[in-house]
Amino acid sequence: MTVHFIGAGPGAGDLLTLRAVRLIAQSPVCVYAGTYLDREVLSHAPEGAQLVDSQHLDLDQITEVLVRATRAGMDVARLCSGDPSVYSAVAEQARRLDRAGIPWDVTPGVSAYAAAAALVGRELTVPGVAQSVVLTRAQRDSTHMPPGEELARFAATGATLVLHLAIRHTRRLAAELAVHYGRDCPVVVGSQVSLPGELVLRGTLADIADQVQAAGLRQAAVVIVGWALDAQGFVESHLYSARCRPTSG
Structure with a gap:
């Protein structure tokens, strides 16, 4: 199971890449920042998916959600506003996942x-x-x-x-x-x-x-x-x- 860091673009549901939509649709858990994303983005999540708003969670709490889900056998769509290469805190989260032995990958998005x-x-x-x-x-x-x-x-x-x-x-x-x-x-x-x-x-x-x-x-x-x-x-x-x-x- 994998944590997918996904560039969710500036917020609109139709500014996602095809890969982003596919990964969101196959992930039973979706962690997102509610401050920046439109609900349309979340509509790509599968029915019954666990939706976790990260805006009030610190880095350790977010990591706990990611690790717990993957160890339970579920892929996680970790949505990042804009593109993950800039100001996304992917580096900090990935470092924690590496320590926990959790695989992860990155999908770019519209900045x-x-x-x-x-x-x-x-x-x-x-x-x-x-x-x-x-x-x-x-x-x-x-x-x-x-x-x-x-x-x-x-x-x-x-x-x-x-x-x-x-x-x-x-x-x-x-x-x-x-x-x-x-x-x-x-x-x-x-x-x-x-x-x-x-x-x-x-x-x-x-x-x-x-x-x-x-x-x-x-x-x-x-x-x-x-x-x-x-x-x-x-x-x-x-x-x-x-x-x-x-x-x-």
């Missing part, structure tokens, strides 16, 4: 920032404007950032920034980032993207904090900062230029 970028119809890597995307987070009351990963260092590159766990610190972060990007740099905030309560804010580093405050956003939001969000007059990609096309001989 929240990708869903937000799709919603506003923007590519985050525009030729000549930004060719890198930095996924990072705010640091105030959470785990300390490793040395060298200060936000100012990332901002100095001019790359498109995707900020997780940052919505409560928008005003401070906007002021810090404006030093590098300028106050008129575009910003997109996506809250509960793909869910019924979806909200997207578009602004600049000068006004986005006021918009976030007015909307009362406190969680389940991603912040995207960078000039790629409003790129004008950019160069064409070399990959698709006529000079790169093969000629007939």
Whole structure:
């Protein structure tokens, strides 16, 4: 029996991969974070499945559920919001499962920032404007950032920034980032993207904090900062230029 860490996407039931749906459907136990997922996602679970909301459980309690279920002969669908490769606590859970001798695997999913970028119809890597995307987070009351990963260092590159766990610190972060990007740099905030309560804010580093405050956003939001969000007059990609096309001989 196996614990399947499954990227459940930004929340909508139709933004799951085919593999994710198959694994959920074959797992008698489904552990999920109720804060981030729509009930439609859980509709893929088999009839009579044990549904465990993890939002009020600590890591040891979650691990206990996973270990107990697999030792009882049941597969477990452990749903992670977005994609398990980013801020999912898979590393901590997998380490505990390894110690317990429990097999596990990972299925990728649609990340929240990708869903937000799709919603506003923007590519985050525009030729000549930004060719890198930095996924990072705010640091105030959470785990300390490793040395060298200060936000100012990332901002100095001019790359498109995707900020997780940052919505409560928008005003401070906007002021810090404006030093590098300028106050008129575009910003997109996506809250509960793909869910019924979806909200997207578009602004600049000068006004986005006021918009976030007015909307009362406190969680389940991603912040995207960078000039790629409003790129004008950019160069064409070399990959698709006529000079790169093969000629007939």
